[in-house]
Amino acid sequence: MAVVHRSVLPIRSQEDIVRVRQATRESAVAQGFSLVDQTKIVTAASELARNTLDYGGGGEVEITRLSDPPRRGVRLVFTDKGPGIADVGQALADGFTSGRGLGLGLGGARRLSNEFSIESRVGEGTQVTIARWR
Amino acid sequence: MTPATGRTLRKILAQYQKELLGDWLQTQLAASTLRPDLMRENELREQSRELLALLQSAAQNGNLEQTDGPEWAGIREFLARLSRSRAQQGFSSAETATFVFSLKQPLFTRLRTEFAQDAQGLADEMWIANNVLDRLGLYTTEMYLKGREEVIQRQQREMMELSTPVVQLWENILALPLIGTLDSERTQVVMESLLQKIVDTGASIAIIDITGVPTVDTLVAQHLLKTVAAARLMGADCIISGIRPQIAQTIVHLGVNLSDVTTKASLADAFSIALKRTQAKLPPQMGTTS
Amino acid sequence: MEKIPILKMGRFLLVTIQVDMHDQLAMQLQENLTDRIVAVRARGVLIDISSLEVVDSFIGRMISNIAAMARVLDAETVVVGIQPAVAITLVELGLSLEGVRTALDVDRGMAMLQQQLAGQR
Structure with a gap:
């Protein structure tokens, strides 16, 4: 598995969420994703970027284009140094929310991705990794 | 050396x-x-x-x-x-x-x-x-x-792609005869071709015929419901037809809720109800003289 | 500051969302729209999102809210022009906008509202 391209964007404001969507779209297009696959990962990115901003108090996302012939993919790693999540299982359940939104953020992002993992420590922060392949 | x-x-x-x-x-x-x-x-x-x-x-x-x-x-x-x-x-x-x-x-x-x-x-x-x-x-x-x-x-x-043809039956009416089982990957292909056809034809009703689907378990039912929901977002109603008796039994036993979806036993029944609905939906100037 | 225009067409309001909205802009639209519904005594709202390439749960919730608020103010909301890729993604996300009426395009959405209005008379 080879890294084709990597970039890091800050998530500090609502405008940054828009920028994360645009950068994710750019990467998905560059990797030759179909329109539906593009839309799925961009939507997942939007959900997770908003989580990073709202619950993590801001952070950053690393966007990586991957090549693992014949597959090509995009991986996103969202990192924040916020309060962390005490009960990850509960946070993943639909309808769970501690803020605005429908509580579809984490679970929805997981359904829209091929790979999903989350690491969180209370008081230290949260890191969510997703990847989608074509 | x-x-x-x-x-x-x-x-x-x-x-x-x-x-x-x-x-x-x-x-x-x-x-x-x-x-x-x-x-x-x-x-x-x-x-x-x-x-x-x-x-x-x-x-x-x-x-x-x-x-x-x-x-x-x-x-x-x-x-x-x-x-x-x-x-x-x-x-x-x-x-x-x-x-x-x-x-x-x-x-x-x-x-x-x-x-x-x-x-x-x-x-x-x-x-x-x-x-x-x-x-x-x-x-x-x-x-x-x-x-x-x-x-x-x-x-x-x-x-x-070959196994999921979407055909236009009548003005405003599409049919999607499903053959074989539905996994998540195929569901996406089915949805894509159905929704694209809705855009292309402007159809307002899609009949999903599952005569050729051997078994309907919870997962397959979920995929069907997703397809129905996606079509509805595009402004098209779905009718599910071709529900064989044993499939009806499994659906009920599994507790799958299809009550929000119109279901018909045969494609013919579904077609006739689709015709009735689209006629009713025609703007007044296009309908029969009143 | 950018703002999403709201057009009045007879008894209906037409909103065409053409930009990738940040959250504040979406919240502002929600407020402006309810104000206009009351101001012009609108009976229907058409929200055209055919230019939107992404609808996440936040925008989805905003749309549901607008529909619910409009209903309280006696106006029906129809969302038109959802793109296939967006529809598939919304369903996968677990968001099927129940309670919101949908139509393929502005023409059909308008016909739907007119029919509804005629039926109420």
Whole structure:
């Protein structure tokens, strides 16, 4: 598995969420994703970027284009140094929310991705990794 | 005594490239693994020449112990391309790897001439050459398998698209006869073709006929409901038809809720209700005189 | 500051969302729209999102809210022009906008509202 391209964007404001969507779209297009696959990962990115901003108090996302012939993919790693999540299982359940939104953020992002993992420590922060392949 | 550095191997590759190519081609053309039905002689000659040239330059600049180093990138790329094209041409993986392994014979013959008086040196250099070609051969097999995987993936995609036709039955009415089972990947293909057809035709009703779906479990039902929900977002209503008695039984036993969806036993019933609904929906000036 | 225009067409309001909205802009639209519904006594709202390439749960919730608020103010909401890729993604996300009426394009959405209005008379 080879890294084709990597970039890091800050998530500090609502405008940054828009920028994360645009950068994710750019990467998905560059990797030759179909329109539906593009839309799925961009939507997942939007959900997770908003989580990073709202619950993590801001952070950053690393966007990586991957090549693992014949597959090509995009991986996103969202990192924040916020309060962390005490009960990850509960946070993943639909309808769970501690803020605005429908509580579809984490679970929805997981359904829209091929790979999903989350690491969180209370008081230290949260890191969510997703990847989608074509 | 010559130390085992591969120095002679490098020298042979540089000095005797033309002779090596001649010997190698002769071996290949005489071998029982030759496939004149799949590949012409001049193509084989060209590939052999290119591989030898790449091997020579990689061996000259790179470490002979590590064929994954950057100096070997050129030859690895060439072998990857070769394996994929041979996989598509119909060569077996053994035939493809043999192409690389068959270089051993002419190469070893040259080494033997060079080391006529030095058995130890010969053994050392042969060991190095053997390792290099083994690694390249294995790499070829690996790439061959990836090439086959690509072929299989492409065929799967094509089959999936073939198996989900969306037909226009009438103005504003589409039918989607599903055959076989629904997994999440196929559901996406089904949704894509249905929704695109809704855009293209402006249809307001889609009949999903599941006569050809052998079993409906919770997962399949979920996929069906997703398709119905997606069509509704595009402004089209769905009717599910072709529900056989035993499927109706499983649906109820599983506790699947289809109450928000219109269901009909047969495609004909679904069609007649679709006709009624679309007529009712026509703007007044287009409907029958009132 | 950018603002999403709201057009009045007879008894209906037409909103065409053409930009990738950040959250504040979406919240502002929600407020402006309810104000306009009351101001012009609108009976229907058409939200055209055919230019939107992404609808996440936040925008989805905003749309549901607008529909619910409009209903309280006696106006029906129809969302038109959802792109196929967006529809598939919304369903996968678990958001099927129940309670919101949908139509393929502005024409059909308008016909739907007119029919509804005629039926109420």
